Amino acid sequence: MSKEATGAKRLAEGILQGGRRELAKLITRVENANPAARLALAELYPHTGRAHIVGVTGSPGCGKSTLVNEIVKQLRAAGETVGVVAVDPTSPFSGGALLGDRIRMRDLAGDAGVFIRSMASRGSLGGLARATADVVRLLDAAGFDFVLVETVGAGQAEVDIAKAAHTTIVVQAPGMGDDIQAIKAGILEIADIFVVNKADRPGAENTRKALEMMQRLGDGGNGQERHHSRPLGSGHEAAVELPPSAMRPPRPGWEVPILLTVGIEGVGTVEVIDAIRAHVAHLHDSGELQVREAARVEAELAMMLREALLADLLNKMPAEQIDVMLARVVAREIDPYTAVDHLVKAGVNGNESG
Ligand SMILES: Nc1nc2c(ncn2[C@@H]2O[C@H](COP(=O)(O)OP(=O)(O)O)[C@@H](O)[C@H]2O)c(=O)[nH]1
Ligand SMILES: [Mg+2]
Structure with missing residues (x-):
């Protein structure tokens, strides 16, 4: 060895x-x-596959870290161990936001039942998503009962991180235009629990209503219909055809709750814990846990396979060969599909044609 x-x-x-x-x-x-x-x-x-993984996602500043802090404290009080991964692609390694998170979570330091780690982007977001998945696995193997993953809900990489969770909490705050953000990022589709934080602020009720309306639209307008291939609803909604990302996939037997919290005061966080536990029970009882796990593994393998094949291909191929193809495509001598065909063949055959 x-x-x-x-x-x-x-x-x-x-x-x-x-x-x-x-x-x-x-x-x-x-x-x-x-x-x-x-x-x-x-x-x-x-040794993995035992922890319950909870994703907490939402716009910067909506109160994710504050809520995570509260959730951790309550889970600890119930005797459960918790690992936390805070992912912030917008922060450099020693960035202010991460430092802020560390300070806020200081009251949890020194407790061996809690492990907190911040991660920032080092290069590609895809790389960050994979590193995060690996760190979650490490915390799982280390025996933590719960692993919480805090991510900024801003794009596909973050959505991918959230998808790796068993339970995804989408946090919104009033007055942040989050309803529009949510549709864009496809976040309605991944939410198992909605939290409207900063309920002490005006507009929290409007945010809740907006979410409720989105849910109804996602349900096809009647709360029952779960197939989304047609334009939605009737009346003035008829003109609105939501993008696929705005559609909630079927969640048989699970009503996505919308909970109001005041994170800084710990108001409403007991209900969040209750919802998490209810969702854990639902996943186990319905068999949904295995379904999600299989889907997650499939997506992960597909991504890794893609990366490995690409790396292998690029390895086998001299850079100048790619440059030649690029130049020919730019000069309109060949089309991109043909160029890719050539390059793939060249890579597979150990680079003898171009
Ligand atoms: N008014 C109010 N402020 C809050 C609440 N929860 C968090 N905050 C504040 O909002 C800011 C951002 O919170 P943070 O947890 O760092 O948000 P994150 O970026 O989503 O992790 C901080 O200054 C918090 O003190 C809340 O319920 N009400
Ligand atoms: Mg944070």
């Missing part, structure tokens, strides 16, 4: 025995895409 593999194995064993230093160390290696991290992840994979 190589020295690298031995080191990875030791780290993995340390994590399984509850070692927090090993956990922190391996997370850093995952973030840095250190090859040894893969070996450790492979060691740990059989």
Whole structure:
């Protein structure tokens, strides 16, 4: 066994025995895409699949960290252990927002039943999504009962992160134009629980109503119809055809609740915990947990396969060959499809044509 593999194995064993230093160390290696991290992840994979993963997503400033803090405190009070991953693609490594999160969560520091880690973008958002999935797995293997993932609900990468959760909480705050944001980011489709935070502010009730209306539209206007291939509703709604991202997929037996909270005062957060627990029970009882897990694994494998094939292809192909194709497409000598055909063939055949 190589020295690298031995080191990875030791780290993995340390994590399984509850070692927090090993956990922190391996997370850093995952973030840095250190090859040894893969070996450790492979060691740990059989020990994953036990934690309940809760995604908390929403616009910057809507109160996600505040709510996460409250949720963690309550879960701890109930004797449950919690790992937290805060993902902020907009922050540089030592960014203000992350620092703020750390300070706010300081009252939880020193508790071995809680582990908090902030992650910021280092390059591609896709890379961040994958690193986050790996870190969630590490926290799962480390034995935390719950893993909370805080992400900014701004784009596809964040939606992908949220999709990896068992329970996704979408947080909105009044007066942030979130209803429009939500449709854009396809966030209605991923919400298992809606939270309207900052309910102490004017407009919270309007935000709740807007969400309720979106839900009804997503239901096809009658609260029953779950097939969305036709223009919606009647009357003045008839002209509105929502994009597919605005459609809620079927969630048999689960009514997505809309909960009002005042995060800074801890108001309404008990109901959020209750909703999470109800959703956990629902996922188990309905068999939906396995369905989601299978879908998640499929999506993850497809993404990794795509990346691996692309990397392999680019590896096999000299850069100048790609440059030649680029130039020919730009010059309208060949079309992009033909160029891609050529490049793929060249890659598969170990680069003898172009
Ligand atoms: N008025 C009010 N402010 C809140 C509430 N919850 C959070 N905040 C404040 O909103 C700001 C952003 O909160 P934060 O949790 O960092 O939001 P995040 O960016 O979504 O993680 C902070 O200054 C919080 O103190 C709330 O319920 N009411
Ligand atoms: Mg935050």
